[in-house]
Amino acid sequence: xxxxxxxxxxxxxxxxxxxISSFVVKLLNIPLAPAILGLILFSFxxxxxxIKEEWIQTTCDCLIKNxxxxxxxxxxxxxxxxxxxxxxxxxxxxxxFVTTTITIVVTGLFVEYGLKYLRLYRKRKNND
Amino acid sequence: xxxPLGIVITVLYYxxxxxxxxxSIFSKIPxxxxxxxxxxxxxxxxxxxxxxxNESAKYLTIILIPATIALGYPIYKNIELLKKNKRxxxxxxxxxxxxxxxxxxxxxxxxxxxxxxxxxMLPKSVTAPMAVEISKGIGAIPELTACxxxxxxxxxxxxxxxxxxxxxxxxxxxxxxxxxxxxHVIGTARCIEEKRESQVxxxxxxxxxxxxxxxxxxPLFIYLIK
Numbered sequence: 001x002x003x004x005x006x007x008x009x010x011x012x013x014x015x016x017x018x019x020i021s022s023f024v025v026k027l028l029n030i031p032l033a034p035a036i037l038g039l040i041l042f043s044f045x046x047x048x049x050x051i052k053e054e055w056i057q058t059t060c061d062c063l064i065k066n067x068x069x070x071x072x073x074x075x076x077x078x079x080x081x082x083x084x085x086x087x088x089x090x091x092x093x094x095x096x097f098v099t100t101t102i103t104i105v106v107t108g109l110f111v112e113y114g115l116k117y118l119r120l121y122r123k124r125k126n127n128d
Numbered sequence: 129x130x131x132p133l134g135i136v137i138t139v140l141y142y143x144x145x146x147x148x149x150x151x152s153i154f155s156k157i158p159x160x161x162x163x164x165x166x167x168x169x170x171x172x173x174x175x176x177x178x179x180x181x182n183e184s185a186k187y188l189t190i191i192l193i194p195a196t197i198a199l200g201y202p203i204y205k206n207i208e209l210l211k212k213n214k215r216x217x218x219x220x221x222x223x224x225x226x227x228x229x230x231x232x233x234x235x236x237x238x239x240x241x242x243x244x245x246x247x248x249m250l251p252k253s254v255t256a257p258m259a260v261e262i263s264k265g266i267g268a269i270p271e272l273t274a275c276x277x278x279x280x281x282x283x284x285x286x287x288x289x290x291x292x293x294x295x296x297x298x299x300x301x302x303x304x305x306x307x308x309x310x311x312h313v314i315g316t317a318r319c320i321e322e323k324r325e326s327q328v329x330x331x332x333x334x335x336x337x338x339x340x341x342x343x344x345x346x347p348l349f350i351y352l353i354k
Contacts, residue, residue: 014194031347033261035196036340043200047207060201063194068160068313069142070192071256073134073185075164075278077271079171079178084245084272091239095249096280099231101291103253103310104284107224108292111302114216 003058010059013051017042134184141166156286158314160256161278192257199255199336206333209326217305221334224309225341228253229349248272250346252280255312258339265343266350277312284311285318304330309338 021037024030030037045051078085085092145159145166154162171181203210210217229250236246247268251259256277263273288307297303304324307315308331316331 011194014197017197018193031265031351033258033265033343035193035261036258036343038193038197039200039258039336040340042197043203046200046204053204056198056201059194060198063191063198064202067192067195067255067257068158069139069163070188070195071160071260071274071278072138072142072163072167073182073189074256074260074271074274075160076138076167076171076181076185077178078164078275079168081269081272084242084269085275088241088245091236091241091245092249092276092279094239095232095235096252096276096283098235099228100253100280100283100310101287102231103224103228104288104291104306105295106227107220107309108297108302108306109295110223111216111220111305112297112299114220115213115299115301118213118216 006055006058007062010056013056014038014042014059014063017045131184134181135188137170137181138163138167138185138188141170156282158278158281158285158317161282164275164278189260192260196257196261199258199339202332203336206329209329210333210337213301217301220302220305221309221337221341224253224306224334225338225345228310228338229342229345233349233353244268245272247350249276250349251342252276253310253312254339254342255335258343262343262346266347278314281311281314284315288315288318289322300324300327301330303327305334307331308334312339 017038018034021041022034025032025034025037042051046053046056141163142159145162148154148162149157149159170176171178232249232252233246236249241249247266248263248270249272250266250268251262251273254262254277256274259273259277260270263270284307288311289303292303292306297306304319304327307319307327311318312335316328316335319327319331
């Protein structure tokens with residue numbers, strides 16, 4: 001019983017952030033998905049301590065754990081766009097292979113050598 | 129009155145898919161793909177109209193909104209990690225987001241792809257709930273985006289660690305960040321298998337923050353090229 005109350009409370013808080021964000025997005029006419037703005041505001045509120053961890057912990061853990069399930073209906077929606085997928089399957093595969101590889105390689109190298117350089121730099125500074 | 133059939137089928141298939149994943153030969157395929165294939169097969173075989181199915185299942189996809197916002201919680205929990213080496217890490221996030229968008233646009237454009245398909249591909253490195261929101265926001269096709277996102281995740285999950293090993297990237301922060309940034313939840317799940325805590329944490333934070341950065345950049349990018 002307590003868990004259900006907690007879950008509902010957390011959900012109300014999350015939806016509250018969604019409604020505030022939707023309002024802001026509409027008011028300022030910014031091309032950002034309301035859920036994303038909600039995520040940004042929610043993170044700030046948590047870090048700043050405006051929201052207590054206990055209030056949302058149960059809901060967040062449960063939603064994140066099952067997140068993939070909520071995508072499945074979209075996969076079913078592919079039947080509507082079959083022709084597009086059939087027509088573009090080659091491009092889609094090429095794009096995924098090439099761009100994902102480039103992204104992983106460049107980001108990986110940057111962070112790896114960035115951190116190494118930083119460590120060296122700090123060491124040198126300490127020795128001076 | 130809500131017709132519960134679409135919801136029941138979806139949840140059931142997902143739970144079955146989670147069980148199938150436990151069988152070793154299927155362990156590399158994420159449940160969302162197995163469940164998706166089962167669902168598509170059902171709709172095709174029984175000739176069920178997607179709109180009829182979705183009339184019920186849409187109540188499930190609404191939950192994506194609070195689920196996306198809930199991703200703020202892991203950021204909050206790992207905020208210390210983000211404060212350490214923050215310049216390198218944040219630059220890494222931005223590099224990953226920008227490169228993923230630019231290369232996708234350039235490669236797709238070179239292949240002469242329809243604009244709506246390119247638009248649907250742009251958020252492909254981002255976790256599906258966010259990618260679907262971004263796709264809706266720019267007027268692309270969320271269904272196509274969801275499929276491409278899943279494929280990107282599988283590619284990153286299967287090849288990510290191998291690629292990084294090949295180019296001798298060894299630190300857990302670098303591995304976690306690049307895989308989480310490029311192949312979202314599926315890549316992150318693969319990091320869990322490596323049993324390196326800092327890799328997992330970095331990957332899960334990367335997937336959220338790169339998602340936010342991507343969500344901000346894509347609308348601007350489309351505005352610029354249109």
